[in-house]
Amino acid sequence: MSAPVAGDSGQPEPRAEPVAARFAAGDRIRVKDDWPERRGPCHIRTPHYLRGREGTVQAVLGAFPNPEDLAFARPAPLRVLYHVLFDQPPIWHEGTEGDTVLVEIFEHWLEPAATPAKEAA
Amino acid sequence: MSAPARPESIARLEKLVAALKAKGIVTEQEIADRQASTDRASPEIGARMVARAWLDPEWRALLLRDGAAAAEQMGVSMAGAPPLGVLEDKPGLHHLVVCTLCSCYPRAVLGYPPSWYKSFEYRSRAVREPRAVLAEWGTVLPPDTKIRVVDSTADYRWMVLPMRPAGTEGWSEDRLAALVTRDALVGVALPQVPLAAAAE
Structure with a gap:
């Protein structure tokens, strides 16, 4: 299999072939508390404000070439991309109960959450 | 420009x-x-997509399932464009789109992003204090509405499918589309029925 690369347009394109997803909709996850920015030049699409935060997988969006490699013109393996839902007030210690943030996050940034799923919110 | x-x-x-x-x-x-x-892409495309979704349940289902396929059906070439996701507003749930990392925007169906969308202020505030941002826009959500901020961080582009305003029963697709502004398509505003039309 040749290394997946960006499409002709320069835009990453999803592959038709399914890539096994580690998480499913409804799974509680934690965003890794990792800071590659401290280790050297990088291109990270995981917002700082979500590092170490727990959320719930809302959907599996498909698999896309890893932007962290694309940005440096390296062969970019496919990574599963998730839509992950977070309660908004705990992130900022302010806000309105019930407001949420929905964010695309790649699988290698996710790990199972320490706390189980909330009962019917 | x-x-x-x-x-x-x-x-x-x-x-x-x-x-x-x-x-x-x-x-x-x-x-x-x-x-x-x-250059052809403009918010009028997104507005037509919304108006059609308000009128045609089958097409609405397609739009929510695969926004790019729906856009193609309306004659928009999505070749080479990122996948398009459509966020469905419902009673009690309002979506607001931002890209905190850069300025990802569904250009294929909305055209160029406005400068405020790319501003540091919008990008940092929308995700942290969305209610203050909407208030400054003069956007008043129905009571008990939760806000879902969608931070466009990766390969998808997102547009909002707002709720159809009351008082538009029997309106044509063209007339409905005219209510859907660029700002409503990313959720900083709501489609408004002009006072004159509401008084009819």
């Missing part, structure tokens, strides 16, 4: 295009085609 291009910028661009052509990556025609389709 902005300051005129400087001669050195133009020279650099010409070298880049020449290199892309020499390597067989892109042709002059492809560049021209992309420029044309980018």
